[in-house]
Amino acid sequence: MNGVLPILKKELREIWRDPYTLGIALFLPLILLFLFAYSLNLDVKNIPLAVVDMDNSAESRAYVQAFVNTDKFNLKYYPDKPEEATRLLDQGKAQVVILIPTGFAQTLLGGGEAAVQTLVDGTFPTSARVVQSYVNTINDVFTARLLADHFAGLGVGNNEVLAPAVTAVPRVRYNPAMKSANLIVPGLIGVLLMAFPPLLSALAIVREKETGSIQQIFVSPVRPAAFIVGKLIPYGIIAYIELLLVLLAAQFWFRTPLAGNLGLFLLASVPYVISTVAIGLLVSTVTRTQLTAMLLALVLTFMPSFLFSGFLFPLFTMPAVLQIYSYLFPARYFIEITYDVFLKGVGLKVWLSQLLILSLYTAAIVALAGMRFKKKVG
Amino acid sequence: MNDIIISTKGLAKTYGRGTKKVEAVRGIDLEVGRGQIFGLVGPDGAGKTTTMQMLCGILTPTAGEAVIAGVNVVNNADALGGVIGYMSEGFTLYGNLTVGENIDFFADLYNVPPEVAAERKEQLLRFARMEDARNRRAGHLSGGMKKKLALACTLIYRPRVLFLDEPTTGVDPVSRQDFWKILYEFLSEGITIFVSTPYMDEAERCHQVALLRRGQIIANDTPEALKGMLKGVAAELTAIPQTQAIAELRRMPGVSQMQVFGERLHLLLRDGSGLADAIPARLEEAGVTVSEFETTTPSLEDVFIAAIEDLRAADAPGKPVASLPGNGATQADVLSLTPAEVAGAEPAVSARNLTRRFGEMTAVDRLNFTVKRGEIFGFLGPNGSGKTTTIRMLCGLLPPSEGAATVAGFDISRQRVAMKPHLGYMSQKFSLYNDLTVDENIRFYGDVYGLSAKRLADRRAWVLEMAGLTGKEHLLAKDLSGGWKQRLALGCAILHEPEILFLDEPTSGVDPVSRRQFWDLIFALSLQGITIFVTTHYMDEAEHCHDLGLLYRGRLIARGSPAELRQNMKLGVMVEAPVRDPLAALAALEGAVEIIQSSIFGDKLHALVWEAEPGLEAIERVLSVDQLLTAPPRIVPLSLEDLFTLFIEMEESGRKQGVSRSETSS
Known part of the structure; x- marks a missing residue:
């Protein structure tokens, strides 16, 4: 197309001359990747635990030991009184308090039902729920072992009596280790691509509006579409390099398992990368100042890609209206593809529809940006 | 040969609607012949840029037609690509690209064959005297060089019509000379040039000039014919005592314009030479000594101002037409025209080896000068010569690297805090708050300078009257025109009655009438004993000063009164x-x-x-x-x-x- 090449050449030169922009484009995403990957940890570990052992018997100590033996709890406090334990909970120093009453061992050995009180900080419901289930499991295991010992001591020896009638044998597929990093790191590829490339390309046209150099373009014979494409390609290249950098970090630093085909994924990323840049360009055709362009780009790209893409919060738990809303943003389709490839390892057949939607979406945005860009001032 | 290449009919542009409706351009009819330089002259906000953008096809007119080189601009703007060149106001190139790369980009954009482009590029760089600068980044060039580069970028594709929007605003005189030389070079190749400018002296370089005022053309002819339109003569004289001469001249009918140029008075006599001959005798009768009386032909600026005055008179019949100091607006009357006793014999400003370096670059290099109390001191020089840096040092905003200076008797390095209440500063850009009213702006500055409620009330009334803003207290600053804004800013800068007033390019972008009124005010303030330290790039304004210093590359290369320098x-x-x-x-x-x-x-x-x-x-x-x-x-x-x-x-x-x-x- 006549006019694409001069714009493209000029744009690449300008980007190359501006090390700050280039640095922001390439290294800030990496920095954010590390920050997010380490801070957005959904695994519950090292739960601070306080125990009030009023029984102080061999049995009560064995019970506490059952908690310490898992790597989930960190026994930090051993207060004497229940009041002190509640204070620790109030101050947030302990997340869980276990109160073992006097006569614990006695009741237990006497065949009675010993009650242990567990206090859980429920401020964060998800982690509280996890903590609760840990406590219940440890409790069950402890009881079972105690019973087993008891029967063994009696010489009954038939442990089968104790086996539950039905056992659920859970097998977690797709992320067998259930490590949240395996979910977050690939998910961040899509999120970070929605953060930086649109921001840069949103400034690309508005900056020329602010300096006035765009007026020289207006009077030139360059077609609007050629101008948009000439801007799209260099920023698209940068965005793709950004994708590769994040991918490299995921593979070699975070060692995120990649179940599916990398080549296919790289191919599927192309329309997404173009869509990120095109959204930025579209924003820059409707705004006049760099500040509004940046804010609008953030609101349109980064925020929805974080909240409504299924990256952090599963979409099926959202109200129907918001689920529909999430279809408006391309990150949703891309992150689905990412999880399919990285975690499920399923082939093109499964996510072909997502890829098609993404490609159509991208084509529409590019066309809209080309149409919105008028060679007129004001 | 003299066929028409640009023609417009009733070209108009209206922005907004309802009460916010602004008629930027109200029906312009023009014809420009091929190979001409056509000058569109007018103050800021007259509609120059709007007109030009409509002619270039990048702004859709509300009404009217325009045809350029046979192309209908309104409905076929795309066909203009390559036919016209447009150089918009301000710096519109790519700062991160080098001089050569910017030129190459435009050659590419317009599909100039590489061999042709290379040859033209060398020629243009030679004309612009920028061969050595080809590998420098455009963003690092001086203002004048940037403009020359922008011109080269439009000439590389040889448009048939070249539109230049205020191409030399803020450009130093030497670069302006180069710039015009390049234009004439290409004119001989048959290019038609349409240029807008606020500089009246530049208008004289054009074949045809249109005076634009409030979106309407009020006169359109050759510079000669325009000057011929004004019946009358201009006269210049030195009169002592000056204030008495001003008072006498004000009373004389037929003296329609009077400007104070330092010791000289510049008059425009609408009635012709009869009065001119009588003036010296009549002043002598009143006890004024007159020397160096001479008559000249009125300048284009005189014509422009007279044309505006005639229109004003037509708008409001019965009002006096004259614009003597203080007559246009009532402002200067509040200021007494009797010189005040100047307190203290020590100079207002005294600089010894004042130097400022930024890294390797010496912005201001060993300045030595004194400014007498009550004087108007003009600090002139091209862009980047160190004017603003010097003012910042003298106001205590920037410490000098070497040397020392006193302002109002205070050392600028050691007594910065004590010095502040004694000086006023009006910066280059409009420094008021656009979203505050006139009154709120004044009160804000009063609070900043810590004026007591009573003093603020006094000073507020005085400033309103001085600036002619009485009755406009509740207007938002942004709704004021350029000239009013300027006077409000001046009022805010002198609210605390400083002894020395620093004005950094106070009149850039203000129309000639307002500029004259502004200088009348400055003159009246200086009579009150306030020392005025002013920078300007309008060389004709330098005539208003008692004393001048020409700064070039950080060094003072000339000093003296305008007459002495000549x-x-x-x-x-x-x-x-x-x-x-x-x-x-x-x-x-x-x-x-x-x-x-x-x-x-x-x-x-x-x-x-x-x-x-x-x-x-x-x-x-x-x-x-x-x-x-x-x-x-x-x-x-x-x-x-x-x-x-x-x-x-x-x-x-x-x-x-x-x-x-x-x-x-x-």
């Missing part, structure tokens, strides 16, 4: 020669030893010669060889701008060849 430098005489082919004439004069320098003004040549008689003879001799002269050459007054261009060029050649100034000028 007399002492013995720089020669300016000769104006009307010619048939300006470029050929310019080339012919190049070799003549009697001529220091020459430049093109429309179909005339301005040549600076060492001495009047031999100079005139030489010009007649050289130009009559090819019958280039169309009328006999005559001597015209040397403007301060000519003077400064010469100073700077001498400084340049001295620097380059390592020859001292005395050697070059002897």
Whole structure:
């Protein structure tokens, strides 16, 4: 197309001359990747635990030991009184308090039902729920072992009596280790691509509006579409390099398992990368100042890609209206593809529809940006 | 040959609607012939840029038609691509690209074949005297160089019509000369040039000039014919005591404009020379000593102002037409015209070896000067010469690297806090709050300077009256026109009654009428004993000052009153020669030893010669060889701008060849 090449050449030169922009484009995403990957940890570990052992018997100590033996709890406090334990909970120093009453061992050995009180900080419901289930499991295991010992001591020896009638044998597929990093790191590829490339390309046209150099373009014979494409390609290249950098970090630093085909994924990323840049360009055709362009780009790209893409919060738990809303943003389709490839390892057949939607979406945005860009001032 | 290449009919543009409706351009009818330079002259906000953008097809008109080189601009703007070139206001190139890369980009954009582009690029760089700068980043160039580069970028694709929007605003005189030289070079190739400018002296370089005011063309003709429209003469005189002379002249009917240029008074007499002859005698009768009385033809600026006054008179019949100091608006009347006793004999500003370096670069280099109390001191110089840096140091905003200075008797390095209440500062950009009203702005500055409630009330009333803003207290600052804003900013800067007022380019972008009113105010303030330290790039404004300093590359290269500078430098005489082919004439004069320098003004040549008689003879001799002269050459007054261009060029050649100034000028 006549006019694409001069714009493209000029744009690449300008980007190359501006090390700050280039640095922001390439290294800030990496920095954010590390920050997010380490801070957005959904695994519950090292739960601070306080125990009030009023029984102080061999049995009560064995019970506490059952908690310490898992790597989930960190026994930090051993207060004497229940009041002190509640204070620790109030101050947030302990997340869980276990109160073992006097006569614990006695009741237990006497065949009675010993009650242990567990206090859980429920401020964060998800982690509280996890903590609760840990406590219940440890409790069950402890009881079972105690019973087993008891029967063994009696010489009954038939442990089968104790086996539950039905056992659920859970097998977690797709992320067998259930490590949240395996979910977050690939998910961040899509999120970070929605953060930086649109921001840069949103400034690309508005900056020329602010300096006035765009007026020289207006009077030139360059077609609007050629101008948009000439801007799209260099920023698209940068965005793709950004994708590769994040991918490299995921593979070699975070060692995120990649179940599916990398080549296919790289191919599927192309329309997404173009869509990120095109959204930025579209924003820059409707705004006049760099500040509004940046804010609008953030609101349109980064925020929805974080909240409504299924990256952090599963979409099926959202109200129907918001689920529909999430279809408006391309990150949703891309992150689905990412999880399919990285975690499920399923082939093109499964996510072909997502890829098609993404490609159509991208084509529409590019066309809209080309149409919105008028060679007129004001 | 003289066919029409630009024509418009009822071209109009309206922004907004309802009460917010602004008629930026109200029906313009124009015709421009091929190969002409057409000048669109008018103050800021008159509609120059809007008109130009409509002609370039990048702004859709509300009504009317425009045809350029046979292309209908309104409904077929795409067909203009490559036919026209447009250089918009401000710096519109890519700062991160080099000079060469910017030119290449435009050559690419317009599909200029590479061999042709390479050849033109060399030619343009040579014309612009920028061959050495080709690998420098455009963003790092000086203002003048940026403009020359922008021009080169539009000329690389040889448009048939070139639109230039205020191409030389904020550009130093030397670059302006270069700029115009390039334009004339291409004019001879048949390019038509449509240029807008707020500089009246530049308008004289055009073949045809249209005066634009509030979106309407109020006059449109050749500069000669426009000047002929104004019946009357301009007169200049030195009168002592000046204030008494002003009072006398104000009472004389027929004196329609009066400006104070330092010690000189500039008058416009609408009734013709009869009055002019009578003036010296009538002033002498009143006890005023008159010397150096001379009459001249009115300048284009006089014409422009007179045209606006006539319109105003038509708008509001019965009101006096004259714009004597204080008459246009009532402001200066509140200020007494009797000089106040100047307290203290110590100078207002005194600088010794004042130096400021930024890294490797020396922005201000060992300045030594004093400014007397109650004086208007003009600090002149091209962009980037160090004017603003000096003002910032004197206001205590920037510590000097070396040297010292006192302002109002305070040391700028050691007594910064104590000094502040004694000085006022009005910065280059509009420094008021657009979303506050006039009154709120004044109160805000009163609070900032810690004025008591009573004093603020007094000063507020005084400022409102002085600025002519009484009755406009509740308008938002952004709704004021350029001239009013300027006066409000001035009012805020003197709210706390400073002894010294620093004004950094106070009149850039203000129309001629408002500029004159502003200078009247400054003059009245100086009579009250306030010292005014003002920078400007309008060289004609330098005439208003008592004392001048010319700064170039951080160094003070000339000092003295306007009259002293003219007399002492013995720089020669300016000769104006009307010619048939300006470029050929310019080339012919190049070799003549009697001529220091020459430049093109429309179909005339301005040549600076060492001495009047031999100079005139030489010009007649050289130009009559090819019958280039169309009328006999005559001597015209040397403007301060000519003077400064010469100073700077001498400084340049001295620097380059390592020859001292005395050697070059002897």
